[in-house]
Amino acid sequence: MDFQLVKTIFLENWPMFLRGAGMTIVISVISTLLGAVIGLLIGVVRTIPTPESNRKRAVLKVVNAIFSAYIEYFRGTPMIVQAMVIYYGSALLFDIHMNRFAAAILIVSINTGAYMAEIVRGGIISIDKGQFEAAHAIGMNHTQSMVNVILPQVIRNILPATANEFVINIKDTSVLNVIGVTELFFQTKSITGNNFKFFESYFIASIIYLLMTFTITRILRHFEKRLDGPQNYDLVGNQMQV
Amino acid sequence: MERILEIQHLRKSFGNNEVLKDINFSVDKGEVVSIIGSSGSGKSTLLRCINLLEKPTGGKIVYKGRNILDNGIDIYAYRTKLGMVFQQFNLFNNHNVLSNCTVGQIKVLKRSKEEAEEIAMKYLRVVGMDQYINANPKQLSGGQKQRVAIARALAMEPDVMLFDEPTSALDPEMVGEVLKVIKELAEMGQTMLVVTHEMEFAKEVSDRVIFMDKGVIAEEGAPEQIFNNPIQERTREFLKRTLKAV
Numbered sequence: 001m002d003f004q005l006v007k008t009i010f011l012e013n014w015p016m017f018l019r020g021a022g023m024t025i026v027i028s029v030i031s032t033l034l035g036a037v038i039g040l041l042i043g044v045v046r047t048i049p050t051p052e053s054n055r056k057r058a059v060l061k062v063v064n065a066i067f068s069a070y071i072e073y074f075r076g077t078p079m080i081v082q083a084m085v086i087y088y089g090s091a092l093l094f095d096i097h098m099n100r101f102a103a104a105i106l107i108v109s110i111n112t113g114a115y116m117a118e119i120v121r122g123g124i125i126s127i128d129k130g131q132f133e134a135a136h137a138i139g140m141n142h143t144q145s146m147v148n149v150i151l152p153q154v155i156r157n158i159l160p161a162t163a164n165e166f167v168i169n170i171k172d173t174s175v176l177n178v179i180g181v182t183e184l185f186f187q188t189k190s191i192t193g194n195n196f197k198f199f200e201s202y203f204i205a206s207i208i209y210l211l212m213t214f215t216i217t218r219i220l221r222h223f224e225k226r227l228d229g230p231q232n233y234d235l236v237g238n239q240m241q242v
Numbered sequence: 243m244e245r246i247l248e249i250q251h252l253r254k255s256f257g258n259n260e261v262l263k264d265i266n267f268s269v270d271k272g273e274v275v276s277i278i279g280s281s282g283s284g285k286s287t288l289l290r291c292i293n294l295l296e297k298p299t300g301g302k303i304v305y306k307g308r309n310i311l312d313n314g315i316d317i318y319a320y321r322t323k324l325g326m327v328f329q330q331f332n333l334f335n336n337h338n339v340l341s342n343c344t345v346g347q348i349k350v351l352k353r354s355k356e357e358a359e360e361i362a363m364k365y366l367r368v369v370g371m372d373q374y375i376n377a378n379p380k381q382l383s384g385g386q387k388q389r390v391a392i393a394r395a396l397a398m399e400p401d402v403m404l405f406d407e408p409t410s411a412l413d414p415e416m417v418g419e420v421l422k423v424i425k426e427l428a429e430m431g432q433t434m435l436v437v438t439h440e441m442e443f444a445k446e447v448s449d450r451v452i453f454m455d456k457g458v459i460a461e462e463g464a465p466e467q468i469f470n471n472p473i474q475e476r477t478r479e480f481l482k483r484t485l486k487a488v
């Protein structure tokens with residue numbers, strides 16, 4: 001491999017690579033966060049206990065059916081196809097001409113949301129039943145139990161899965177080049193359109209992707225550790241003062 | 243004597259399995275009532291019906307003169323009047339010791355943080371866990387967890403404490419510390435309903451003992467009667483079996 005050439009290509013095109021990488025990161029961060037929020041909301045609704053009243057039960061059933069369809073569709077189809085359907089579909093069916101950046105955020109968010117909804121539901125179900133019972137026994141209603149006891153534990157537990165979604169998003173935003181979003185893959189493609197050095201240019205792109213995913217994995221792992229708090233605790237007061 | 247709880251014709255089925263059949267008894271203020279009986283006799287289910295973790299199939303649960311199974315009763319407010327202690331402790335994993343004892347007071351009873359912490363500390367001192375306020379549940383031994391769970395329930399200042407085999411999940415050397423705390427509560431006049439397999443303890447601490455068998459109250463009476471002169475054959479057999487096993 002001609003490292004000199006790789007170096008030259010990078011030095012000539014680094015602003016484009018950098019802008020592409022920046023776009024990739026921005027889309028991934030925003031979409032992963034939005035996706036996590038979508039997933040959290042849907043996961044919470046899907047685990048609401050069956051209500052007593054018939055009307056509420058019917059409403060909940062319809063809502064859950066819609067959510068199921070959403071999850072199945074976005075987990076069961078490739079994001080590259082979803083991108084096409086949403087971008088061109090919104091123009092054709094609703095006459096909405098989306099800004100490419102907004103479209104990118106929308107597509108990746110709802111795609112991530114579908115995965116996160118299942119992760120959150122699994123996270124809620126896997127919390128020990130005793131936690132719900134203790135919360136109820138102390139007089140908390142369902143919402144109070146969720147907010148004060150269950151969800152904080154769920155969020156901690158799904159952090160690794162969320163980090164995983166984030167890494168996937170960094171890689172998968174590359175498919176957004178089909179709707180002309182100027183992320184890293186798109187920029188690399190433009191660079192090769194001028195220099196015709198496919199291998200060297202994409203090799204640089206791959207290293208940039210790797211740097212991004214590697215760094216983000218480390219940062220999130222560090223964050224998880226910090227959330228868990230100190231390993232030890234200090235006793236308060238001293239035994240003499242009775 | 244003020245009547246706190248009165249259970250009338252309580253029934254509970256899981257599918258076609260009738261676990262509680264026409265249960266009747268009452269608890270007065272300041273009384274300590276123990277429930278004993280073999281595994282599967284319905285003791286936990288009875289306790290869980292009383293605080294509505296299970297929905298009774300029939301009958302009445304009268305709390306201070308009102309049937310809480312009637313429509314329009316605020317069951318969340320009712321539950322704050324009962325302090326539940328579980329076999330598996332069930333401390334909130336995302337809260338430290340102090341916060342386990344304040345979160346209910348703050349979120350449900352709407353007490354201020356300062357007031358809640360003061361009350362929590364009072365009861366953490368009662369159970370001897372006031373030095374551990376910064377510890378997380380997973381950093382505590384079973385006996386310590388259970389004592390915090392007792393403080394958490396007490397901090398709500400309930401009318402009745404419900405204990406469901408509070409020492410069954412503990413290593414033998416930790417059983418004593420928890421029983422000691424419950425005994426102290428009894429001496430302080432706390433009204434309590436205690437499901438237990440600790441016969442010596444039940445004999446010592448109870449004003450009244452209920453023996454359950456196959457979903458019914460087979461015998462009810464003073465500890466001297468149940469443990470020394472049981473009337474029912476079933477009670478005698480149960481005691482013979484359990485006392486031999488120890």
Ligand SMILES: Nc1ncnc2c1ncn2[C@@H]1O[C@H](COP(=O)(O)OP(=O)(O)OP(=O)(O)O)[C@@H](O)[C@H]1O
Pocket residue numbers: 256259261279280281282283284285286287288
């Ligand atoms: N959620 C449930 N669904 C179906 N059956 C149940 C459920 N909970 C309890 N049971 C049944 O009810 C019966 C009484 O159970 P319960 O837990 O009340 O007994 P127990 O007296 O507390 O026993 P132990 O001393 O082992 O704790 C058992 O036959 C049990 O299988």
Ligand SMILES: [Mg+2]
Pocket residue numbers: 285286287406407
């Ligand atoms: Mg039981």
